[in-house]
Amino acid sequence: MxxxxxxxxxxxxxxxxxxxxxxxxxxxxxxxxxxxxxxxxxxxxxxxxxxxxxxxxxxxxxxxxxxxxxxxxxxxxxxxxxxxxxxxxxxxxxxxxxxxxxxxxxxxxxxxxxxxxxxxGLQEGALSLGGLQIHQASLRVNLDGQPLELSPSEYRLLELLVKRADRVLTRRFLEEHALGCSQAESNVLDVHISSLRRKLGEGYIRTVRGVGYVIERPVKPAAPA
CATH class of the missing domain: 3.40.50.2300 (Response regulator)
Structure with a gap:
């Protein structure tokens, strides 16, 4: 950290x-x-x-x-x-x-x-959220127990979103801190987010229109009465 x-x-x-x-x-x-x-x-x-x-x-x-x-x-x-x-x-x-x-x-x-x-959700050098597990030391990502192949930029984006789960991160913040650039007129961020969504499937990355993106923690079901 x-x-x-x-x-x-x-x-x-x-x-x-x-x-x-x-x-x-x-x-x-x-x-x-x-x-x-x-x-x-x-x-x-x-x-x-x-x-x-x-x-x-x-x-x-x-x-x-x-x-x-x-x-x-x-x-x-x-x-x-x-x-x-x-x-x-x-x-x-x-x-x-x-x-x-x-x-x-x-x-x-x-x-x-x-x-x-x-x-x-940090456990022994890993970040976990739902079916995702990010091993920070080895830069490996598993989804539902299966390895997920990500580019370096995709890994940095996913790590940042998971570490700040439930917090909306602005486009500018993600561009600067995950991609190392600030290009509001460019679609570089959109391309990487789109690729991440294809690999992760539905239900992980949510767009907050006009602001940025967020990954939300799964809501735990209520305990039976």
Whole structure:
């Protein structure tokens, strides 16, 4: 996963970065809110580790800012603020989890894995959704247990859509982050989406007219009364 770490403490930040990288995550570490916003807009991280007390503002303000932007990533707050009201404020403000400092790095990594499973269906280096399973380490994709042959561009598009399932991704976002281009007048994206649909079959990729595309998680049937 691409993890954005927002922490101003040098020793703690370095320890978290090294521990996350040892787990195979790619980590971008910033120490200010302004830098965090720039990274989020430019690179769309998969997950945020957010300290609340930062040199240029409070982490709660970043949560409020995130709610106004497309595809808000999961957020794990890491803070020494142990008051119940503070924790509730963070969770009610959009954070997915709250970990009190000081903490063991093993617990932090465990929380990250749990958050990835809840948010992206991540299981042992794989993304899963319905009959799809994406093995990120080997760049392999299976559909209903059978291998699916995809081009590199198709793989990147599918991985991005599955990682952000239930979130509408704009054409511009997909062009820039999956295809490495921004060509609103071109039909390159449409060609790749059309090819993906042929290979996946019906029921996976939905067009949101005038905006972009989304893959939605299957709705679980209600338990019998």
């Amino acid at each position: 691409n993890v954005l770490l927002i922490e101003d403490d040098l020793d703690l930040g370095d320890g978290i970065r090294l521990a996350c990288e040892a787990e195979g995550h790619r980590v971008c570490w910033v120490r200010r809110l302004a830098d965090a916003k720039g990274q989020i807009l430019a690179h769309r991280p998969d997950l945020l580790l957010l300290d609340l007390g930062l040199p240029d503002g409070d982490g709660h303000s970043l949560l409020a800012w995130l709610r106004t932007h497309e595809a808000m990533p999961p957020v794990l707050i890491i803070s020494a603020r142990d008051a119940l009201d503070e924790r509730l404020r963070g969770l009610d403000g959009g954070a997915d989890d709250f970990l009190l400092k000081p903490f063991a790095l093993k617990e932090l990594l465990s929380r990250l894995r749990a958050l990835a499973r809840r948010s992206y």
